[in-house]
Amino acid sequence: MYRIGELSKACDVKADTLRFYEKHGLLSPSMRTEAGYRMYTESDAERLRFILRAKAVGFTLAEITELLSIELDKSNWACADVKGMVDIKLEHVEEKIAELNYFRESLQRLSDACCGGPESAEHCSILEALESNSAEVKCENHTHQHTQTEYKASCKVKG
Known part of the structure; x- marks a missing residue:
C-alpha cells in the first residue's frame, strides 16, 4: 500500500x-x-x-x-478499436505538425522581410504585412544596414 x-x-x-x-x-x-x-x-x-x-x-x-x-x-x-484511436490521434498530430510548419514558414518570411533596424516602425514590413489583405510580404526599403545584394536576397518572400 x-x-x-x-x-x-x-x-x-x-x-x-x-x-x-x-x-x-x-x-x-x-x-x-x-x-x-x-x-x-x-x-x-x-x-x-x-x-x-x-x-x-x-x-x-x-x-x-x-x-x-x-x-x-x-x-x-477488438485490437482494431484501440488501433483506430491511435490512428486518429496520429492524424491529429500530423495535422498539428503541418500547421506548425506553416506558422514557422510564415514567421520566417516575415522575419526575412524586415531589416530589424533602429528606424521607426512606421514602414515596418512585418506590421504592413499583418495589416494588409495580401499574402505577399514586402521588404522594407532600408538599405543602410545591408548591401543592395543582401537586401535583394532577403526579399524573396512572396506567399
Whole structure:
C-alpha cells in the first residue's frame, strides 16, 4: 500500500497530479485510513503508470479515460478499436505538425522581410504585412544596414 506521497514519489509526479487525476475520475485510492489518508495499491500504481505513459504520447484525459475503460474490459473490445484511436490521434498530430510548419514558414518570411533596424516602425514590413489583405510580404526599403545584394536576397518572400 502506498500513501499519496509515496505513490507520487515512486512515479515521479506531484501529489497534486494524483489529486487532479482523482478529481477527473482517472484514478482513485483503493481506500482511506481512519485519518482520511488516501491509500493506493500496486494495481493503482500500475493504473497511474498507464495514465502517465498515455499522457506522455499525447493522449488527452478524455482519451485516456476511454483507453482505461478498454483496458478494464479488453475481452469486449477488438485490437482494431484501440488501433483506430491511435490512428486518429496520429492524424491529429500530423495535422498539428503541418500547421506548425506553416506558422514557422510564415514567421520566417516575415522575419526575412524586415531589416530589424533602429528606424521607426512606421514602414515596418512585418506590421504592413499583418495589416494588409495580401499574402505577399514586402521588404522594407532600408538599405543602410545591408548591401543592395543582401537586401535583394532577403526579399524573396512572396506567399
